Amino acid sequence: MSQESTSATLRIESRDNGSLRIVLTGDWIARSGLPTLDPVIQAVAAASGAVKALEFEADALGRWNSGLMTFVLKCWELCQQQGIGFRTETLPAGVAKLLQLSQAVPEKKDAVRAVTRTRWLQRLGESALATWEGGKGMLTFLGETVLALLKLMRGKAQFRWADVFLVMEECGPRALGIVALINFLIGLILAFVGATQLANFGAGIYTADLVAVATMREMGCIMTGIIICGRTGAAFAAQLGTMKVNQEIEAFETFGINPIEFLVLPRMIALILMMPLLVLFANLISIAGGFLVSTLMLQMTPALYLHRTVEAITLNSFLLGVVKGGYFGWVVALTGCLRGMQCGTNAAAVGLATTSAVVTGITTIIASDGLFAVICTILHI
Amino acid sequence: MTGPSAKPKIEIRDLTMAFGSFVVMRDINVDILPAEIFIIMGGSGCGKSTLLRHMIGLKAPAQGEIFYDGEAFWHATEERRREQLRAFGVLFQSGALWSSMTLAENVSLPLAEYTDLPAADIRDIARLKLALVGLKGFEDYYPAEISGGMCKRAGLARALALDPDILFFDEPSAGLDPISSRNLDELILQLRDSLGATFVVVTHELQSIFAIADNSVFLDTHTRTMRAQGNPRELLKHSPDPLVREFLTRGAPAPSEPATTGV
Numbered sequence: 001m002s003q004e005s006t007s008a009t010l011r012i013e014s015r016d017n018g019s020l021r022i023v024l025t026g027d028w029i030a031r032s033g034l035p036t037l038d039p040v041i042q043a044v045a046a047a048s049g050a051v052k053a054l055e056f057e058a059d060a061l062g063r064w065n066s067g068l069m070t071f072v073l074k075c076w077e078l079c080q081q082q083g084i085g086f087r088t089e090t091l092p093a094g095v096a097k098l099l100q101l102s103q104a105v106p107e108k109k110d111a112v113r114a115v116t117r118t119r120w121l122q123r124l125g126e127s128a129l130a131t132w133e134g135g136k137g138m139l140t141f142l143g144e145t146v147l148a149l150l151k152l153m154r155g156k157a158q159f160r161w162a163d164v165f166l167v168m169e170e171c172g173p174r175a176l177g178i179v180a181l182i183n184f185l186i187g188l189i190l191a192f193v194g195a196t197q198l199a200n201f202g203a204g205i206y207t208a209d210l211v212a213v214a215t216m217r218e219m220g221c222i223m224t225g226i227i228i229c230g231r232t233g234a235a236f237a238a239q240l241g242t243m244k245v246n247q248e249i250e251a252f253e254t255f256g257i258n259p260i261e262f263l264v265l266p267r268m269i270a271l272i273l274m275m276p277l278l279v280l281f282a283n284l285i286s287i288a289g290g291f292l293v294s295t296l297m298l299q300m301t302p303a304l305y306l307h308r309t310v311e312a313i314t315l316n317s318f319l320l321g322v323v324k325g326g327y328f329g330w331v332v333a334l335t336g337c338l339r340g341m342q343c344g345t346n347a348a349a350v351g352l353a354t355t356s357a358v359v360t361g362i363t364t365i366i367a368s369d370g371l372f373a374v375i376c377t378i379l380h381i
Numbered sequence: 382m383t384g385p386s387a388k389p390k391i392e393i394r395d396l397t398m399a400f401g402s403f404v405v406m407r408d409i410n411v412d413i414l415p416a417e418i419f420i421i422m423g424g425s426g427c428g429k430s431t432l433l434r435h436m437i438g439l440k441a442p443a444q445g446e447i448f449y450d451g452e453a454f455w456h457a458t459e460e461r462r463r464e465q466l467r468a469f470g471v472l473f474q475s476g477a478l479w480s481s482m483t484l485a486e487n488v489s490l491p492l493a494e495y496t497d498l499p500a501a502d503i504r505d506i507a508r509l510k511l512a513l514v515g516l517k518g519f520e521d522y523y524p525a526e527i528s529g530g531m532c533k534r535a536g537l538a539r540a541l542a543l544d545p546d547i548l549f550f551d552e553p554s555a556g557l558d559p560i561s562s563r564n565l566d567e568l569i570l571q572l573r574d575s576l577g578a579t580f581v582v583v584t585h586e587l588q589s590i591f592a593i594a595d596n597s598v599f600l601d602t603h604t605r606t607m608r609a610q611g612n613p614r615e616l617l618k619h620s621p622d623p624l625v626r627e628f629l630t631r632g633a634p635a636p637s638e639p640a641t642t643g644v
Contacts, residue, residue: 158494239481242480243479243480246475246477246480247473247474247475247477248477248478248479248480250439250473250477251471251473251477251478251479251539252479253438253439254437254438254439254466254469254471255466255467255490255491255494255543256463256464256466256467256495257490257491257494
């Protein structure tokens with residue numbers, strides 16, 4: 001089969017008995033540049049109804065595969081349409097057999113997917129309904145987790161503290177590196193931006209205040225929330241989604257073990273406990289970043305910078321960051337587990353669940369942080 | 382074994398299964414006796430597994446009821462249904478072992494949840510159950526580290542954990558080579574004889590059906606209901622329904638004595 005392949009050609013001959021003979025030569029191997037059906041259609045049309053049958057001559061036909069088959073099938077369909085005969089005797093035996101096989105089961109007309117065009121109003125309605133259903137699903141899940149938490153408090157939940165510690169280790173200490181790196185850079189950036197802008201007013205000394213306040217109140221918890229959402233929230237969705245695909249969740253249910261209590265609750269508690277600690281760590285690292293920039297590049301004395309930082313930090317802003325951290329931990333666990341539990345039962349669905357968990361998580365974090373900002377302004381916190 | 386006059390272990394009454402408005406099967410009425418190996422058979426996609434999912438509490442029926450030992454399953458409170466579930470063991474198609482736990486932990490978890498046994502005893506029971514299915518020495522392996530057939534057997538060990546009254550199998554021979562499949566059939570027979578449990582098996586593997594079945598129901602996609610009930614060997618010989626005979630003979634026209642009945 002290693003010989004150079006010859007190009008496929010076709011010639012059309014009219015025969016005395018009213019049939020059209022298609023002479024096939026060369027190798028009909030599926031690739032671009034095979035002859036099309038057009039000459040046959042033209043020949044049939046040119047004869048204007050005089051053609052009684054199509055036949056083939058395959059004496060000079062070389063190798064063939066699906067390339068020839070699709071051509072023959074199209075010829076056959078043409079004959080069906082035009083009501084002309086179709087002779088397969090002179091085709092290679094394999095081609096005739098395959099043709100027969102392809103026609104053995106009639107086309108299931110209603111199985112072919114119709115491309116339905118929907119009106120924009122219908123699409124709007126459908127997406128509104130889907131959003132409504134999604135909201136309901138989220139609320140149901142929220143309710144289930146609250147019930148599970150209440151059961152835990154009464155000591156009745158199917159729940160193992162060992163699982164909590166396992167998740168805590170996974171989402172806490174193992175995330176320290178990335179949390180440190182990102183927050184250090186955020187501290188650097190805040191210091192640079194602050195210093196250049198404040199220097200215009202001769203207030204460069206307040207760079208320390210800016211870094212401390214921005215980190216404590218906002219950046220520390222938001223950046224950590226986003227990192228943990230992308231890291232741990234996605235992992236939760238993928239774990240639970242894969243368990244769903246694998247029927248592991250159903251296996252829990254058939255043992256009468258509530259998957260919300262057994263799988264979701266430990267993840268949620270672990271993140272709610274771990275996030276405030278991570279935020280504390282993030283705040284420290286971010287301030288260290290600001291400190292480094294200010295003292296090494298902006299000629300502030302270390303003592304002055306530290307003094308300003310301590311002055312700027314209030315108990316309120318410190319607590320605000322930590323509380324928001326715990327809240328974001330809950331948001332990440334909730335969205336990650338929700339999307340995991342909602343996952344469909346195939347591999348593509350796990351990918352969708354993971355994506356959706358991260359998108360929902362980050363959106364909720366940023367949106368609710370805005371809400372926190374408004375509330376804090378009103379309450380003068 | 383229990384006589385024919387014994388009270389049925391499982392009764393399915395006028396069961397209709399539906400996804401939304403799409404009815405999969407209707408009017409299913411089945412009695413399953415204690416210690417019986419009961420086969421749910423039928424063509425691919427006819428709703429065999431769906432019926433199983435109804436029986437193990439994963440999907441609520443659109444209509445009808447399932448009774449276990451005369452007690453309603455779906456009309457009971459969720460709390461009570463969970464208690465009833467504890468008397469079941471389920472082997473899923475792919476085993477569905479909890480992938481984050483070792484085999485021993487998989488078998489131990491239900492024991493730890495529902496018994497007050499000390500950890501050492503639980504470990505012993507887990508070892509015993511794994512030994513029963515031929516997985517001695519694999520206690521500390523994770524599901525990903527063993528073959529598909531072993532996963533299935535480990536799944537069976539887990540299903541046996543709470544010494545269930547009723548064992549459900551979803552396509553036990555799917556994805557197994559003929560010998561492993563036959564070994565699993567033998568294991569099912571031995572377990573039935575020694576534990577006295579009732580077995581409900583979803584399968585369309587003819588050799589398995591003839592090897593293990595005491596009783597069966599045949600579900601049909603076209604009429605969307607049960608088509609026949611009885612011992613498959615009897616059905617093969619005497620069923621008036623050509624479709625059932627066709628299924629049991631693998632589409633061969635004239636049914637003769639099956640070669641696989643000699644078990």
